[in-house]
Amino acid sequence: MASDLVRFSVAMPEDLLMDFDAYVARRGLARNRSEVVRDLVRDALVKDECALPGAEVMGTLTIVFNHHASDIQEKLNAIQHDHYANIISSTHVHLDQDNCLEVIIMRGEGVAVQKIADKILGTKGVKNGGVVVTAVDPRV
Ligand code: NI
Numbered sequence: 001m002a003s004d005l006v007r008f009s010v011a012m013p014e015d016l017l018m019d020f021d022a023y024v025a026r027r028g029l030a031r032n033r034s035e036v037v038r039d040l041v042r043d044a045l046v047k048d049e050c051a052l053p054g055a056e057v058m059g060t061l062t063i064v065f066n067h068h069a070s071d072i073q074e075k076l077n078a079i080q081h082d083h084y085a086n087i088i089s090s091t092h093v094h095l096d097q098d099n100c101l102e103v104i105i106m107r108g109e110g111v112a113v114q115k116i117a118d119k120i121l122g123t124k125g126v127k128n129g130g131v132v133v134t135a136v137d138p139r140v
Contacts, residue, residue, distance in 0.1 A: 010037075020033070020036075021033070023036070024036045045139065046134055046135050047133075049135045049139060050110045050133045050134065050135055051110055052110070053111070054109060055109065055110045055135060056107075056108070056109065056110075056135070056136040056137070057107070057108070057109070057110045057113055057133045057134065057135055057136060058105070058106070058107050058133065058134055058136055059105070059106045059107070059113045059114075059117065059131055059132065059133040059134075060103055060104070060105055060106070060131070060132050061103070061104040061106065061116075061117045061120060061121070061129060061130070061131045062101065062102070062103050062104075062129050062130060062131075063076075063101070063102050063104070063120060063121065063126050063127075063128070063129035064095070064099060064100070064101050064126070064127045064128055064129060065099070065100055065102070065123075065125050065126045065127055066098050066099055066100075066125060066127065067098065067099070067100050068098060069124065069125030070124075070125070072123065072124070072125035072126070075123050075124075075125075076102070076120060076123060076126075079116070079119055079120055079123065080104065080120075083106075083116050085108070086106050086107060086108040086112060086113060086116055087104060087105070087106055087116070088105040088106065088107055089104075089105045090102055090103065090104040090105070091103045099127075104120065107136070110133060113131075113133060114131065114133070117131040
């Protein structure tokens with residue numbers, strides 16, 4: 001159930017507001033300043049909630065790697081088996097002759113999910129990637 005909207009004013013430098021308005025415009029015609037501010041506040045609150053000790057989160061880790069790199073698939077597989085309780089699923093996509101993309105879905109305490117993501121991202125041969133987490137039961 002949504003609560004009533006409350007109006008408040010915000011002061012910011014003019015150039016920052018101009019940049020923000022350009023950002024709002026890029027978000028699409030249906031968006032306005034208020035909706036984008038609400039989205040940004042919700043994102044910040046969910047991120048903060050995920051970082052709290054004991055917070056239960058869902059996370060997706062996306063990585064790109066060259067499957068010719070030595071033993072990389074075995075190493076990635078071993079890490080995922082070491083953390084089978086946190087790893088819900090993974091999807092592998094062959095990008096081209098050499099490169100693979102993998103999306104790994106995780107669940108657990110925020111700190112644990114981030115540690116697993118760091119271990120995978122730090123595996124030799126992983127070219128790049130990133131993790132996105134959200135609270136399992138967000139307050140916002
Ligand atoms: Ni592949």
